[in-house]
Amino acid sequence: MSVTTLSSPVLAQRQPNWLVRLFDYKPFLIAMCLAPAIGLLAVFLTYPLGLGIWLAFTDTTIGQKGIFVGLDNFQYLLSDPLWWGAVSYSVIYTGIATFGKFALGFWLALLLNNHFPFKSLLRAIILLPWIVPTVLSALAFWWIYDPQFSIISYLLVDVLHWKSTNIDFLGSPWPARFSLIAANIWRGIPFVAISLLAGLQTISPSLYEAAMLDGASSWQRFRYITFPMMMPILAIVMTFSIIFTFTDFQLVYAITRGGPGNSTHLLATLAFQRGIAGGELGEGAAIAVSMIPFLVFATLFSYFGLARRKWQQGEAND
């Protein structure tokens, strides 16, 4: 008697809520929670990645389904001076820009790590180049690099009288290449500086106190405390920076579009020119795929950076 009276309200309460119970069933809930993210990434990231590799082995053009052609695209690329030009400029661009960004960014982070008034305001201002759309600041650089009305030329010629003629920033290959690298460094400094500043602030001041008591010079303190303590975060930030500098597109496309005379093509802009603008999807995909070995190298670099951090902290995992 008492049992039936007890169970019936419970049943009445639970029966309509089967949906609630289903959502409280852990495996179902896990599947539901992961579905949107995994679904989006599978359809718009994993599938295109695979498709891209497949396209690289076909002769697909826009509007025409291609057939498998084996390594033809890659063989063609290997004999294409433009591709070699893009590879070497990509490597030079990444190398010099990364070095510049990290040297200047590390310096800026060390400067910001001091005490001075309006520090947080300054930190906010410094991130600005990184927040503003790259293409729009690239346009500003294009205008700064104008052959006739460049403000830099004006400064050097009319104000300081260091030179007698305007600098032709974008008209010939090497000046154009270095102008782009300068713009890339300008854009990359804030990210590097702010990330490294965060790392600097985690270094315990007691380490420096101990070193100062032992009579270490400021260079020694930097070399034996700051630098080793910053290694893990440097490795991660550098990996990100290398990956996104090597595959950069916006800056070059906005300022030179690969010119003059195709001398400033990066692999990404060359892939766009061949694949989308030229309609040779297969060949464009092959150029994009040829970036992958470099990226894998950078990712491994990151992995060992992380592994090293865990090893240093003596943690199995976190």
Next chain:
Amino acid sequence: MTDALAQPRVADTKAAPDTMAWDSGLRRLMMIYLPLGCFVLILLFPFYWMAITSFKPNAELMNYKEHNPFWITSPTLAHIKHLLFETAYPRWLWTTMLVAIGATTLSLIASTLAAYAIERLRFRGSPYVGLGIYLAYLVPPSILFIPLATVVVQFGLFDSPLALILVYPTFLVPFCTWLLIGYFKSIPYELEECALVDGATRLQILRRITLPLAVPGLISAGIFSFTLSWNEFIYALAFIQSGANKTVPVAILTELVTGDVYQWGALMAGSLLGSLPVAIFYSLFVDYYVSSLTGAVKE
């Protein structure tokens, strides 16, 4: 792991190593303020140049002999007027806003759920799912845009802003998920256990306990996603053809750059107006930006 949350507070309260105590004022000036001043000058100059160009009349813009290029003698709104009333600029702004808000909403929903499942529901293999999503962040758009263009065409979404809303989460979801995993980690698990004991369902716990506590993380992820979508270029360039559907960064470069004589005034005014929304957004949420930037790097 805990320092991801502690970052914004740590930044201002913790004393920097007091290594300069013995230094004289002059040395401090030369070693710190002078280089800092140079950095700020160089980092900000392009924006100053952009702003001042957009208000200069063409006569001043092209004549450095009679007008000091660093200043304006007779400022004009002609370039901005031209932009707003003679081009489709308002339309581009609207499209960009729509795409950014759509992609941000979609990514936030997907990544909140994913981060909750990975960090709180804890199943076998959840670290691997997390690692997989992290690896997705390392795949740059430059590799994906060609095959994605064919996928977008297959889905019949070519030239539609909807394509961008669906594609942007590929780089937003990994970032947001990792940021939110860090935030969820910092919320004491005991709170959820208490709620479980009290008979709350998992979804109730997510809605009533975890999400309200993770609001700073959600704001960080949201504003960051908004900025990244606003700034995105290569997908918008590859997937959108018609002038009316373009986003601001693409439209300025492809629609305003015409012929051999560049309308620098209009171009710079367009860049300035296109940068303003994110700059304003940024000024309101600076600390969230800094914490999400540093938090994501350290995860």
